[in-house]
Amino acid sequence: MKALSPRGEQIVDAAIELLSIGGIPALTTKNLANAVGVTEPALYRHFKNKMDILEAILIQQEWMVRHRFERYAEQGGSVLDQIEEVYAGIFRGFADNPARSAVAFAEEIFRQDSHLAEHFNRIMEVAEENIIALLASEQGRKECRTDIPPKDLARMMMGSSRLLVTRWRLGNYNFDLEEQGARLWKSLRTALAPYPGPNA
Template structure:
Protein backbone atom coordinates (compact mmCIF):
# COMPACT_ATOMS: atom_id res chain seq x y z
CA UNK A 1 0.00 0.00 0.00
CA UNK A 2 0.96 3.59 -0.52
CA UNK A 3 1.71 5.83 2.45
CA UNK A 4 0.21 9.30 2.74
CA UNK A 5 3.57 10.78 1.78
CA UNK A 6 3.78 8.57 -1.29
CA UNK A 7 0.30 9.65 -2.38
CA UNK A 8 1.35 13.26 -1.92
CA UNK A 9 4.46 12.70 -4.03
CA UNK A 10 2.33 11.18 -6.81
CA UNK A 11 -0.10 14.10 -6.81
CA UNK A 12 2.64 16.69 -6.81
CA UNK A 13 4.49 14.84 -9.57
CA UNK A 14 1.42 15.19 -11.77
CA UNK A 15 1.24 18.88 -10.94
CA UNK A 16 4.90 19.45 -11.73
CA UNK A 17 4.68 17.61 -15.05
CA UNK A 18 1.56 19.57 -15.92
CA UNK A 19 3.17 22.90 -15.08
CA UNK A 20 6.69 22.36 -16.41
CA UNK A 21 6.52 19.41 -18.79
CA UNK A 22 8.56 16.25 -18.52
CA UNK A 23 11.77 18.24 -18.88
CA UNK A 24 10.84 20.27 -15.83
CA UNK A 25 10.00 17.19 -13.82
CA UNK A 26 13.18 17.02 -11.73
CA UNK A 27 13.65 15.81 -8.18
CA UNK A 28 14.59 19.36 -7.24
CA UNK A 29 11.35 20.81 -8.60
CA UNK A 30 9.34 17.99 -7.09
CA UNK A 31 10.93 18.48 -3.66
CA UNK A 32 10.25 22.20 -3.88
CA UNK A 33 6.58 21.56 -4.69
CA UNK A 34 6.22 19.30 -1.65
CA UNK A 35 8.41 21.54 0.50
CA UNK A 36 10.78 18.73 1.36
CA UNK A 37 14.46 18.11 0.77
CA UNK A 38 15.55 16.21 -2.32
CA UNK A 39 17.00 13.44 -0.20
CA UNK A 40 13.70 12.95 1.60
CA UNK A 41 12.03 11.97 -1.68
CA UNK A 42 14.31 8.96 -1.77
CA UNK A 43 12.99 7.78 1.58
CA UNK A 44 9.70 7.07 -0.17
CA UNK A 45 10.67 6.07 -3.70
CA UNK A 46 13.94 4.51 -4.68
CA UNK A 47 14.18 6.24 -8.06
CA UNK A 48 12.57 8.78 -10.31
CA UNK A 49 11.41 6.02 -12.62
CA UNK A 50 9.59 4.39 -9.70
CA UNK A 51 7.72 7.63 -9.09
CA UNK A 52 6.59 7.76 -12.72
CA UNK A 53 5.60 4.14 -12.46
CA UNK A 54 3.48 4.90 -9.39
CA UNK A 55 1.85 7.79 -11.23
CA UNK A 56 0.74 5.41 -13.98
CA UNK A 57 -0.37 2.68 -11.56
CA UNK A 58 -2.41 5.25 -9.69
CA UNK A 59 -4.18 6.20 -12.90
CA UNK A 60 -4.71 2.58 -13.90
CA UNK A 61 -6.34 1.69 -10.60
CA UNK A 62 -8.62 4.72 -10.57
CA UNK A 63 -9.82 4.24 -14.13
CA UNK A 64 -10.16 0.48 -13.79
CA UNK A 65 -12.62 0.81 -10.93
CA UNK A 66 -14.55 3.39 -12.88
CA UNK A 67 -14.72 1.52 -16.18
CA UNK A 68 -15.70 -1.75 -14.52
CA UNK A 69 -18.48 -0.10 -12.57
CA UNK A 70 -19.93 1.28 -15.79
CA UNK A 71 -19.61 -1.96 -17.70
CA UNK A 72 -21.55 -3.79 -15.01
CA UNK A 73 -24.62 -1.56 -15.15
CA UNK A 74 -27.48 -2.77 -17.31
CA UNK A 75 -27.89 0.49 -19.21
CA UNK A 76 -27.85 0.48 -23.01
CA UNK A 77 -24.63 0.96 -24.93
CA UNK A 78 -25.21 4.60 -25.79
CA UNK A 79 -26.15 5.31 -22.18
CA UNK A 80 -22.88 3.72 -21.08
CA UNK A 81 -20.86 5.86 -23.48
CA UNK A 82 -22.73 8.89 -22.21
CA UNK A 83 -21.82 7.99 -18.64
CA UNK A 84 -18.16 7.54 -19.52
CA UNK A 85 -18.08 10.93 -21.25
CA UNK A 86 -19.76 12.58 -18.27
CA UNK A 87 -17.52 11.01 -15.71
CA UNK A 88 -14.28 11.63 -17.60
CA UNK A 89 -15.07 15.26 -18.42
CA UNK A 90 -16.04 15.87 -14.79
CA UNK A 91 -12.80 14.34 -13.58
CA UNK A 92 -10.67 16.36 -15.96
CA UNK A 93 -12.52 19.55 -15.05
CA UNK A 94 -11.80 18.93 -11.38
CA UNK A 95 -8.20 17.96 -11.93
CA UNK A 96 -6.86 19.44 -15.21
CA UNK A 97 -3.28 18.40 -14.46
CA UNK A 98 -4.25 14.81 -15.18
CA UNK A 99 -4.73 15.66 -18.84
CA UNK A 100 -1.00 16.20 -19.25
CA UNK A 101 -0.30 12.71 -18.02
CA UNK A 102 -2.99 10.78 -19.78
CA UNK A 103 -2.73 12.28 -23.24
CA UNK A 104 1.04 12.67 -23.30
CA UNK A 105 2.19 9.13 -23.82
CA UNK A 106 5.55 10.41 -25.01
CA UNK A 107 6.33 11.48 -21.46
CA UNK A 108 6.99 7.90 -20.52
CA UNK A 109 9.25 7.00 -23.40
CA UNK A 110 12.34 7.14 -21.19
CA UNK A 111 11.82 3.65 -19.79
CA UNK A 112 10.54 0.65 -21.66
CA UNK A 113 8.45 -0.57 -18.74
CA UNK A 114 6.70 2.80 -18.57
CA UNK A 115 5.89 3.05 -22.26
CA UNK A 116 4.57 -0.51 -22.26
CA UNK A 117 2.30 0.37 -19.37
CA UNK A 118 0.98 3.33 -21.33
CA UNK A 119 0.39 1.13 -24.36
CA UNK A 120 -1.67 -1.22 -22.22
CA UNK A 121 -3.81 1.63 -20.89
CA UNK A 122 -4.55 2.81 -24.42
CA UNK A 123 -5.39 -0.70 -25.55
CA UNK A 124 -7.64 -1.38 -22.60
CA UNK A 125 -9.59 1.82 -23.14
CA UNK A 126 -9.99 0.86 -26.78
CA UNK A 127 -11.23 -2.60 -25.80
CA UNK A 128 -13.77 -1.20 -23.36
CA UNK A 129 -15.31 1.10 -25.96
CA UNK A 130 -15.17 -1.61 -28.60
CA UNK A 131 -17.06 -4.09 -26.41
CA UNK A 132 -19.72 -1.56 -25.53
CA UNK A 133 -20.21 -0.65 -29.18
CA UNK A 134 -20.29 -4.30 -30.29
CA UNK A 135 -22.99 -4.99 -27.73
CA UNK A 136 -24.92 -2.00 -29.02
CA UNK A 137 -24.75 -3.34 -32.55
CA UNK A 138 -25.95 -6.79 -31.47
CA UNK A 139 -28.90 -5.21 -29.69
CA UNK A 140 -29.72 -3.16 -32.78
CA UNK A 141 -29.14 -0.01 -30.76
CA UNK A 142 -26.18 1.11 -32.86
CA UNK A 143 -25.77 1.36 -36.62
CA UNK A 144 -24.32 -1.82 -38.12
CA UNK A 145 -23.17 -0.48 -41.46
CA UNK A 146 -19.84 0.49 -39.88
CA UNK A 147 -17.53 -1.86 -38.03
CA UNK A 148 -17.22 -1.42 -34.28
CA UNK A 149 -13.47 -0.75 -34.42
CA UNK A 150 -14.02 2.20 -36.74
CA UNK A 151 -16.76 3.56 -34.49
CA UNK A 152 -14.45 3.13 -31.52
CA UNK A 153 -11.79 5.20 -33.27
CA UNK A 154 -14.30 7.98 -33.87
CA UNK A 155 -15.76 7.99 -30.37
CA UNK A 156 -12.45 7.78 -28.52
CA UNK A 157 -10.61 9.94 -31.01
CA UNK A 158 -13.17 12.72 -30.91
CA UNK A 159 -13.20 12.73 -27.12
CA UNK A 160 -9.43 12.79 -26.88
CA UNK A 161 -9.12 15.59 -29.41
CA UNK A 162 -11.77 17.62 -27.60
CA UNK A 163 -9.83 17.31 -24.35
CA UNK A 164 -6.59 18.20 -26.13
CA UNK A 165 -8.20 21.29 -27.65
CA UNK A 166 -9.49 22.23 -24.21
CA UNK A 167 -6.01 22.05 -22.77
CA UNK A 168 -4.37 23.86 -25.68
CA UNK A 169 -6.89 26.68 -25.30
CA UNK A 170 -5.93 27.02 -21.62
CA UNK A 171 -9.21 25.46 -20.48
CA UNK A 172 -11.09 28.33 -22.05
CA UNK A 173 -14.36 26.45 -22.57
CA UNK A 174 -16.59 24.30 -20.39
CA UNK A 175 -15.42 20.75 -20.98
CA UNK A 176 -18.51 19.18 -19.46
CA UNK A 177 -20.79 21.15 -21.79
CA UNK A 178 -18.70 20.34 -24.85
CA UNK A 179 -18.63 16.73 -23.84
CA UNK A 180 -22.42 16.65 -23.59
CA UNK A 181 -22.71 18.23 -27.01
CA UNK A 182 -20.23 15.80 -28.54
CA UNK A 183 -22.13 12.84 -27.14
CA UNK A 184 -25.42 14.06 -28.62
CA UNK A 185 -23.73 14.40 -32.01
CA UNK A 186 -22.29 10.92 -31.80
CA UNK A 187 -25.64 9.54 -30.75
CA UNK A 188 -27.33 11.24 -33.70
CA UNK A 189 -24.87 9.68 -36.12
CA UNK A 190 -24.54 6.14 -34.85
CA UNK A 191 -28.03 5.42 -33.53
CA UNK A 192 -29.78 2.72 -35.50
CA UNK A 193 -32.90 4.26 -37.06
CA UNK A 194 -33.97 1.26 -39.14
CA UNK A 195 -35.40 -0.71 -36.29
Protein backbone atom coordinates in the same frame (compact mmCIF):
# COMPACT_ATOMS: atom_id res chain seq x y z
CA MET B 1 3.33 -1.81 -7.38
CA LYS B 2 1.74 -1.79 -3.94
CA ALA B 3 -0.95 0.69 -2.94
CA LEU B 4 0.37 4.17 -2.31
CA SER B 5 0.48 5.73 1.13
CA PRO B 6 -1.15 9.15 1.59
CA ARG B 7 2.30 10.70 1.23
CA GLY B 8 2.95 8.64 -1.87
CA GLU B 9 -0.29 9.91 -3.40
CA GLN B 10 0.73 13.45 -2.52
CA ILE B 11 4.06 12.94 -4.31
CA VAL B 12 2.29 11.56 -7.39
CA ASP B 13 -0.13 14.52 -7.46
CA ALA B 14 2.78 16.95 -7.17
CA ALA B 15 4.64 15.13 -9.95
CA ILE B 16 1.60 15.41 -12.23
CA GLU B 17 1.43 19.14 -11.55
CA LEU B 18 5.13 19.61 -12.34
CA LEU B 19 4.85 17.55 -15.53
CA SER B 20 1.87 19.60 -16.69
CA ILE B 21 3.81 22.83 -16.22
CA GLY B 22 7.24 21.95 -17.55
CA GLY B 23 7.32 18.36 -18.74
CA ILE B 24 10.09 15.93 -17.77
CA PRO B 25 12.73 18.68 -17.19
CA ALA B 26 10.55 20.12 -14.41
CA LEU B 27 10.30 16.79 -12.61
CA THR B 28 13.43 16.97 -10.49
CA THR B 29 13.78 15.68 -6.96
CA LYS B 30 14.46 19.25 -5.79
CA ASN B 31 11.27 20.61 -7.39
CA LEU B 32 9.25 17.64 -6.19
CA ALA B 33 10.54 17.86 -2.62
CA ASN B 34 9.77 21.59 -2.53
CA ALA B 35 6.26 21.01 -3.90
CA VAL B 36 5.50 18.34 -1.30
CA GLY B 37 7.30 20.08 1.56
CA VAL B 38 9.79 17.33 2.38
CA THR B 39 13.51 16.76 1.98
CA GLU B 40 14.85 15.10 -1.16
CA PRO B 41 15.95 11.94 0.72
CA ALA B 42 12.41 11.60 2.09
CA LEU B 43 11.12 11.04 -1.44
CA TYR B 44 13.09 7.80 -1.66
CA ARG B 45 11.17 6.32 1.23
CA HIS B 46 8.22 6.09 -1.17
CA PHE B 47 9.78 5.75 -4.64
CA LYS B 48 13.08 4.33 -5.87
CA ASN B 49 13.61 6.96 -8.55
CA LYS B 50 11.88 9.25 -11.04
CA MET B 51 10.92 6.33 -13.30
CA ASP B 52 9.18 4.72 -10.34
CA ILE B 53 7.09 7.88 -9.89
CA LEU B 54 6.21 8.00 -13.60
CA GLU B 55 5.13 4.36 -13.46
CA ALA B 56 2.97 5.11 -10.41
CA ILE B 57 1.22 7.86 -12.40
CA LEU B 58 0.44 5.41 -15.20
CA ILE B 59 -0.75 2.70 -12.82
CA GLN B 60 -3.07 5.22 -11.17
CA GLN B 61 -4.37 6.33 -14.58
CA GLU B 62 -5.03 2.74 -15.69
CA TRP B 63 -6.87 2.00 -12.46
CA MET B 64 -9.13 5.02 -12.97
CA VAL B 65 -9.99 3.95 -16.53
CA ARG B 66 -10.80 0.38 -15.45
CA HIS B 67 -12.76 1.57 -12.44
CA ARG B 68 -14.99 3.86 -14.51
CA PHE B 69 -15.99 1.09 -16.90
CA GLU B 70 -16.49 -1.48 -14.12
CA ARG B 71 -18.56 0.94 -12.06
CA TYR B 72 -21.10 1.59 -14.78
CA ALA B 73 -21.08 -1.99 -16.08
CA GLU B 74 -22.34 -3.10 -12.67
CA GLN B 75 -25.38 -0.87 -13.14
CA GLY B 76 -26.28 -2.58 -16.42
CA GLY B 77 -28.84 -1.06 -18.73
CA SER B 78 -28.17 0.89 -21.88
CA VAL B 79 -24.72 0.44 -23.43
CA LEU B 80 -24.72 3.99 -24.75
CA ASP B 81 -25.70 5.31 -21.32
CA GLN B 82 -22.75 3.46 -19.80
CA ILE B 83 -20.30 4.91 -22.31
CA GLU B 84 -21.80 8.36 -21.84
CA GLU B 85 -21.32 8.15 -18.08
CA VAL B 86 -17.70 7.05 -18.52
CA TYR B 87 -16.88 9.99 -20.75
CA ALA B 88 -18.83 12.45 -18.60
CA GLY B 89 -16.71 11.28 -15.68
CA ILE B 90 -13.50 11.73 -17.67
CA PHE B 91 -14.41 15.27 -18.73
CA ARG B 92 -15.50 16.12 -15.19
CA GLY B 93 -12.27 14.74 -13.74
CA PHE B 94 -10.11 16.75 -16.13
CA ALA B 95 -12.15 19.91 -15.52
CA ASP B 96 -11.60 19.47 -11.77
CA ASN B 97 -7.88 18.73 -12.21
CA PRO B 98 -6.54 20.16 -15.50
CA ALA B 99 -2.98 19.06 -14.72
CA ARG B 100 -4.06 15.43 -14.98
CA SER B 101 -5.24 15.97 -18.55
CA ALA B 102 -1.80 17.23 -19.54
CA VAL B 103 -0.28 13.95 -18.42
CA ALA B 104 -3.06 11.63 -19.59
CA PHE B 105 -2.71 12.84 -23.18
CA ALA B 106 1.03 13.53 -23.28
CA GLU B 107 2.61 10.36 -24.61
CA GLU B 108 5.84 12.27 -25.29
CA ILE B 109 6.43 12.36 -21.53
CA PHE B 110 6.61 8.56 -21.40
CA ARG B 111 8.13 7.84 -24.81
CA GLN B 112 11.66 8.10 -23.43
CA ASP B 113 11.38 4.67 -21.81
CA SER B 114 10.04 1.59 -23.61
CA HIS B 115 8.49 0.15 -20.45
CA LEU B 116 6.62 3.39 -19.70
CA ALA B 117 5.58 3.78 -23.34
CA GLU B 118 4.17 0.25 -23.32
CA HIS B 119 2.25 0.99 -20.13
CA PHE B 120 0.89 4.25 -21.57
CA ASN B 121 -0.29 2.36 -24.65
CA ARG B 122 -1.92 -0.23 -22.42
CA ILE B 123 -4.15 2.43 -20.85
CA MET B 124 -5.54 3.30 -24.29
CA GLU B 125 -5.98 -0.41 -25.03
CA VAL B 126 -7.97 -0.88 -21.83
CA ALA B 127 -10.37 1.90 -22.81
CA GLU B 128 -10.66 0.62 -26.38
CA GLU B 129 -11.24 -2.98 -25.30
CA ASN B 130 -13.99 -1.99 -22.87
CA ILE B 131 -15.81 0.12 -25.45
CA ILE B 132 -15.52 -2.62 -28.08
CA ALA B 133 -16.90 -5.18 -25.63
CA LEU B 134 -19.89 -2.97 -24.90
CA LEU B 135 -20.61 -2.27 -28.57
CA ALA B 136 -20.23 -5.93 -29.53
CA SER B 137 -22.50 -7.19 -26.74
CA GLU B 138 -26.05 -8.29 -27.45
CA GLN B 139 -27.39 -5.03 -26.00
CA GLY B 140 -24.81 -3.02 -27.91
CA ARG B 141 -25.83 -4.58 -31.22
CA LYS B 142 -29.43 -3.53 -30.52
CA GLU B 143 -28.55 0.06 -29.69
CA CYS B 144 -25.73 0.79 -32.13
CA ARG B 145 -25.16 0.55 -35.84
CA THR B 146 -23.61 -2.72 -36.98
CA ASP B 147 -22.45 -1.65 -40.45
CA ILE B 148 -19.22 -0.27 -38.93
CA PRO B 149 -16.88 -2.55 -36.93
CA PRO B 150 -16.97 -1.93 -33.15
CA LYS B 151 -13.22 -1.21 -33.16
CA ASP B 152 -13.68 1.63 -35.63
CA LEU B 153 -16.60 3.05 -33.66
CA ALA B 154 -14.50 2.90 -30.47
CA ARG B 155 -11.66 4.77 -32.14
CA MET B 156 -14.06 7.41 -33.43
CA MET B 157 -15.22 8.01 -29.86
CA MET B 158 -11.75 7.99 -28.36
CA GLY B 159 -10.21 10.14 -31.08
CA SER B 160 -12.87 12.84 -30.99
CA SER B 161 -12.79 12.99 -27.19
CA ARG B 162 -9.00 13.18 -27.22
CA LEU B 163 -9.13 16.04 -29.74
CA LEU B 164 -11.60 17.96 -27.59
CA VAL B 165 -9.44 17.66 -24.46
CA THR B 166 -6.30 18.59 -26.41
CA ARG B 167 -7.97 21.72 -27.83
CA TRP B 168 -9.09 22.61 -24.31
CA ARG B 169 -5.55 22.24 -22.95
CA LEU B 170 -3.87 24.14 -25.79
CA GLY B 171 -6.46 26.91 -25.46
CA ASN B 172 -5.49 27.32 -21.80
CA TYR B 173 -8.79 25.80 -20.63
CA ASN B 174 -10.78 28.59 -22.28
CA PHE B 175 -14.09 26.75 -22.58
CA ASP B 176 -16.33 24.59 -20.43
CA LEU B 177 -15.01 21.07 -21.03
CA GLU B 178 -17.99 19.34 -19.42
CA GLU B 179 -20.47 21.31 -21.51
CA GLN B 180 -18.57 20.77 -24.76
CA GLY B 181 -18.07 17.12 -23.86
CA ALA B 182 -21.81 16.66 -23.41
CA ARG B 183 -22.44 18.27 -26.81
CA LEU B 184 -19.84 16.05 -28.43
CA TRP B 185 -21.38 12.95 -26.91
CA LYS B 186 -24.86 13.96 -28.12
CA SER B 187 -23.50 14.08 -31.69
CA LEU B 188 -21.61 10.81 -31.25
CA ARG B 189 -24.71 9.13 -29.89
CA THR B 190 -26.64 10.19 -33.00
CA ALA B 191 -23.84 8.89 -35.21
CA LEU B 192 -23.75 5.57 -33.35
CA ALA B 193 -27.47 4.90 -33.63
CA PRO B 194 -28.57 2.40 -36.29
CA TYR B 195 -29.30 4.02 -39.62
CA PRO B 196 -33.12 4.16 -39.87
CA GLY B 197 -33.17 3.79 -43.65
CA PRO B 198 -34.55 6.14 -46.32
CA ASN B 199 -38.18 5.25 -45.62
CA ALA B 200 -38.04 5.53 -41.86
